[in-house]
Amino acid sequence: QITLKESGPTLVKPTQTLTLTCTFSGFSLSTSGVGVGWIRQPPGKALEWLALIYWNDDKRYSPSLKSRLTITKDTSKNQVVLTMTNMDPVDTATYYCALRAIFGAVTNWFDPWGQGTLVTVSS
């Protein structure tokens, strides 16, 4: 069974750096084709893709947030970490991590997802 779970602070102050951890089980981030992505959703709004890291350490970022984001992996701990600098109230959102993998001939994008973690940015 594949599971992912996000963890991190629920409240951060403006200008602070947010660090979120995605801890997963049921797959390995050292397997060819595997990636873990981060997606966020402000309250009542749509989903927004943030970043993705692949098994080979290739990293992709949303251009609009690239200067503020860093994604890393710790394969031995089955964790992916996302950091976002200079947090602002508009960054208040539920942050999700999700699996990207290849099963046979099919590339599986974002299934499953973690339960999400709500991060509020406020002084």
Added chain:
Amino acid sequence: DIQMTQSPSAMSASVGDRVTITCRASQGINNYLAWFQQKPGKAPERLIYAASSLQSGVPSRFSGSGSGTEFTLTISSLQPEDFATYYCLQHNSYPLTFGGGTKVEIK
């Protein structure tokens, strides 16, 4: 960036209705599109991948079609558990982009 325009943004429908949701891409994305369902307070769940392939375990009343720039999610007979918000995702190129969502409400 590829923009995904989803329509309608919201709709009211009755149990048993046929529901169609559309996503239009600002440029061709082949069939690199997925559909997700999200219920309040829950994470999204994938329904359709590769534009028209049904995720394992998803009821057959859900179907997807399209290629290139226009894609459709159809629910053939809406059930009470289908009232939710639906999103499309293009993964043809980075940055990955989601549609704005379609909220399906009870009429």
